[in-house]
Amino acid sequence: MIELSDVHKSFGKVEVLKGITASVEKGEVVCIVGPSGSGKSTILRCINGLESYDRGEISVEGLRVNRDAPSIVAIRTQVSMVFQRFNLFPHRTALENVVEGPLYVKQEPRAQALERGRALLAQVGLAEKADAHPPQLSGGQQQRVAIARALAMQPKAILFDEPTSALDPELVGDVLSVMRKLADDGMTMVVVTHEMGFARDVADRVLFIDGGVIVEQGPAKTVLNQPQHPRTQDFLRRVLHPL
């Protein structure tokens, strides 16, 4: 449902994506791993039009992604995004954050949106925090509200941009288990992550990216357990055995 073909993107003179071709099927969980600055996040940000791309083509369900065209709204309501730093709206409660899109973008009836919003908060284990404002929540709780906010759009896919990188280590598990449940329920997910355990256990496929190109890709266990390319081997050795 998400197709990238020969996508190039430069920031000024620095080319961060040098011809990315990949696809994500419906119901698939794809993890993107690789060193910092390799272009992982940029790929996600291009898919839902937070960044433009210079060459190539990205499409979602056959609809070309062009951040300057009105069709971008349709794409964004189908492909939600979860950010590294949560980006919850601090002036609204957890529940208001969740129903903001359904109410104001999709114009759903209020009662229906609120009911589903509460159900989603319950699904991420935060039913009792509906009326809390984001600053009163821990990082892990904020990220779970952000996941509920993404789900509230009833998206066909969710993009996760390093969802646990800004969390205290003891809070990572709560967020990952919510994501694992989503994957089990058949949600299409693209996850940029440094959590190799999560990638190995949950992902269908792993893309290893370095220097703006896909160095290696394949089934998660194959890429992570028997990496073929020396750069993948080197990266995984550093991540798994840092000392």
Next chain:
Amino acid sequence: MQSFWRDTVEFFPILLNGVALTIIVTIGSLLLSTVLGLLWALMRVSGIGVLSGVSASLINVIRGIPIIVLLFYLYFVMPDLGVTLSALQAAILGLGIAYSAYQAENFRAGIEAIDRGQIEAAQSIGMGWWLTMRRVVLPQAVRIALPPYGNVMIMMLKDSSQASTITVAELALQGKLIASSTFKNTSVFTLVALMYLTMSIPLILLVRHFEKRAGKR
């Protein structure tokens, strides 16, 4: 001292008429400057080159002209161009335009203080520019802009006295008229000063309240 109380009893009712006009001019130009300032600020951050360019130059032109000259222009020059304004209209329009430049810069600072991630989150759930502004950016920007907005209110209350230069009989001009016909300068201008102060104090307290609230977050 006794004569001051006698003068107070005598002049206070006349000065109150001036107070009424002072309040009308202040509130009128405050509303106008808020609307115009918000418009300039939104044009400025719209990301559309022409709009932000127009807004930037407009702000600079307005900032570069003294309020008193702007008032003279509206009241004395506009009739030559076929637009006749009453003194009160010209005063509200002039002060409103003059202060819109400061309001615009204040609002823009508030808008630009909002984290980029907020805008991206709004976009990622499909919000367009205006919805992002209305639901996400402006509600947060207003909280940041409130303390300086309160200060603008105080400055406007005092600068409304410049309307006296185009014959609006607000508090300062009423005082001057009484003083020049009775020669009781001390009583009259002490009274005028106290009346401005009395109107300012609630505003000063309001600003302090805004600042405390902003500091809490």
